[in-house]
Amino acid sequence: MKDSPIYEDVSHLLKRSSVIFLVVEILFIFVAFYYWKIQILDYRKYWALSEANRTREAVLPAPRAVLMDRSGSVVLANSVASFKASIIRENSKNFDESCRKISRLLGLDEAVIKQRVDKYKSLPLFKPIVVKDNLTLEEVSRIEGRKMELPELVIETEPKRFYPFTTLAAHVIGCVQELTTDELRTTFKDRKLGDMAGKTGVESSYESRLAGVDGKIIEVVDSLGRKRDELDRIEPQQSPKLTLTLDYDIQAKAEELLTGKEGAIVVLEAKTGGVLALASFPTYDPNKFVNRFTPEEWMALANNPDNPLLNRAIQGQYSPGSIFKLAMASGALDSGAIVDQTTFFCGGSIQIYGRSFRCWFEPGHGPLNLYEALQKSCNIYFYNLGRRMNIDTIARYAEELGLGKRTGIDIPGEKEGLVPSTEWKKKTQKAAWYPGETISVAIGQGPLQVTPLQVAAMTALIANRGARVCPHILREGQGPTGNVKIAPAIFEKVIEGMWRSANMGGTGQGARVDKFDVCSKTGSTQIIGRETAERLGTQKKTHSWFTGFAPRNNPQVVVTVLVEFGGLGGVTAAPMAGQIFQLYKNKFYDRQSSSPGN
Amino acid sequence: MIDRVHLREIDWVLIGLLLVNSVIGILLIYSASRYQPGNFYVRQVIWLLVSLAVLFLALSIDYKILIGFSPYVYVLFILVLGGLLFFGKGIGGARSWIRVTIFGGQPSELAKVALILVLARIFSEFRRTHLSLDFAALSAVVVFVPVAMVGLQPDLGTAISFLSILFGCLVLAGMNKKVLAILLVGTILVSFTGWNFFLKDYQKKRLTTLVNPSQDPRGSGYHILQSKIAIGSGGVAGKGFKKGTQSQLRFLPARHTDFIFSVLGEEFGFLGVFIVFLSYFFFLARLFRSVDKSRDRSGIYIVFMTTCLLTFQFLVNVMMIVGLFPITGIPIPLLSYGGSSLLTTYLAVGLVVNVKMRRFVNV
Structure with missing residues (x-):
């Protein structure tokens, strides 16, 4: 192939090229500075955000202390394991749709679920909100079966107060109930939404000696909120049993x-x-x-x-x-x-x-x-x-x-x-x-x-x-x-x-x-x-x-x-x-x- | 056809820089995707070998011949892209992928090379010192046809990349400042009408969240935010290879493709970012300094448009992932995973090497 060499002047082309190159150099410096700002100056802020992203603190509720009668051999109140179903809003793609599905799965009224979630709306999105507790084993297996389809519905276990003799001494022992938002603002400032506390009787008057100390796990989670690893675990502490004068x-x-x-x-x-x-x-x-x-x-x-x-x-x-x-x-x-x-x-x-x-x-x-x-x-x-x-x-x-x-x-x-x-x-x-x-x-x-x-x-x-x-x-x-x-x-x-x-x-x-x-x-x-x-x-x-x-x-x-x-x-x-x-x-x-x- | 003299003039430094950046890319792809199915890093290695072979194969053909064929290649690509609009399979919401063999190929990527060649052919005949209207109009039409087709796929990122090629050749040809102004106004008008009539909702969302990423933490703004968190939390030296929590725990979207540089920022910190900036800068600077190593006008255009394309993609990507530019889906050449993108880059740089090695006429 015959090629003709360049005899004409192309210096104007080269000049334009070098102008663009200069602009590129300036942009490079600018971008490098911006990365310096994010990575060096704002490092702490982003590091904290990434830690918050990847770790999640989950509470391990402490079982309430056991109540005994005066003989020390009859258990009047203890704690048993129970299952509860919670919704994690973060995992829900369409909240209304989730509510519909959950209400069908658990036989709950949709309005009840929404009311429930509304009560807890101040919690971070990844925190589970209990929608039903005391699940039967049948309900648990039904939820587990739909796990892939409903990643927003999770099952958690919690110790639950149990009174083996049902009505016996009910007025003395009292009962525990979920704290209301008012109580959390006034008398139970150190407690969290969703916690249970004694409402009447001994359960109420000796609340501080019965409640125990909640433990916690710090988990590593991925972007879907799935647990990947456990960084730290503090076991919950049950308070020593209380012996009552009741016979x-x-x-x-x-x-x-x-x-x-x-x-x-x-x-x-x-x-x-x-x-x-x-x-x-x-x-x-x-x-x-x-x-x-x-x-x-x-x-x-x-x-x-x-x-x-x-x-x-x-x-x-x-x-x-x-x-x-x-x-x-x-x-x-x-x-x-x-x-x-x-x-x-x-x-x-x-x-x-x-x-x-x-x-x-x-x-x-x-x-x-x-x-x-x-x-x-x-x-x-x-x-x-x-x-x-x-x-x-x-x-x-x-x-x-x-x-x-x-x-x-x-x-x-x-x-x-x-x-x-x-x-x-x-x-x-x-x-x-x-x-x-x-x-x-x-x-x-x-x-x-x-x-x-x-x-x-x-x-x-x-x-x-x-x-x-x-x-x-x-x-x-x-x-x-x-x-x-x-x-x-x-x-x-x-x-x-x-x-x-x-x-x-x-x-x-x-x-x-x-x-x-x-x-x-x-x-x-x-x-x-x-x-x-x-x-x-x-x-x-x-x-x-x-x-x-x-x-x-x-x-x-x-x-x-x-x-x-x-x-x-x-x-x-x-x-x-x-x-x-x-x-x-x-x-x-x-x-x-x-x-x-x- | 290949001469020993030509072989001696091959720019091994440029090819070396090409390889260095590709290897960095493969390391990052490995870290970002090793835990998910797809074997992306293995595929990228194979693509690298294929691309290298194709590069050397392309060196054996004088770029003049390639330019000669370019109109037919261009028409072929227009037909393929047009066909894709009707028959293409969607991947990631875009119809830009076409299943060729075991690897997916993206014709719109390779179209960039065709575009460079056909524009070089047009401007090889242009001898005036300032751009004339007829040439400007012709080149604009040549570019806007594929831009429209790719934009409708919709693959906004690739479409915008095409414009960077056009911009390169118009600037080189001596675009009048008045024309430049008209073009800018035109771009604004086009963006405006595009916004109102052509952009899909997800594209609009990407653009609005650039302004305020925290407004929609789970939507497009979430991507920018997570990317900034990844980069910022890398600090000076990074969290370590394969130890970036943002990427390994999948908070970062499109980790091995569009956001590969965020993985670098998180795992290797500012030091890693700075080193890759430098190595990429050397690579781009080498391309810029190759502009005058051409025996003719078309060579100059080829080198400059290639340079503009790669520079544009790099800068837009590194700005996009920290929120300085809207998220448009533009991968970083050589670093991001993607066979078509890699092959296109190697072909384009191959053209530059091709031009440089044949710059001496009297051999």
């Missing part, structure tokens, strides 16, 4: 006795105030709340007219009725209003301040001293005490014995009750106290209100001849918390009356237990007027009360029973208490007294 047998017996009724039973260790049993009926199964999705069941319970969520033993406020005669007797003796042999005549009714007041025993008890009055629970005798004492003196003694204020038991929600006084009436009703009202208060009616637990604590105080105890659930030595300003001799007299009540054909004889020296007092609180009750031809319109302790000397156990609309205390409540005394005697007292050196 499984007594608690179970108390609940068995209450079944079908509405009411409460409190059984205390007399000397320490340790709660052996605290039953409230109707009750509920706390296992049903240990998940995130039972608004219906919760609402059903909350709206139940029988109010199973109410812990009647510490939240129910009732007129004490004749139970209050214990406080009246102590106060009258101590204030010098009477001595033990002071006698009044009961003729079935009495005129005081121009009004007729009646004894529950219409024929009348005849002449009685204090012991007989307590034994037979004569109203007339105590009306007379009411006439001799003014309301403020009565209130002072009632309060001294622990009525009208919280006992300080270590579960939340305790109510105060009410002990009326002239000041109270002035403050709440802006009116003066009428002496006639004192007469009603003298037999435990009127505005007086107490909780069964207060009555039990007062009974323990009397049994201890004035040593006060604070009822408690946690079995960590708590003895008497001080003495009242009433001489032990006075309580001896009251106890004599209580002993007669149970052992000499008094109102409390239903609670009598052979060789166990039960001392007791019953009460039948009028809910409606006597006239109305007679018209309706029923005596069941009263709350049935019983409180007592045993044995008379060296008292060990206090039993308080309240049955709403249970009729007469001596008929309904006393025999129930008797069964509990019997059980206690069999289980603890006989073994104790038959063992050598005791």
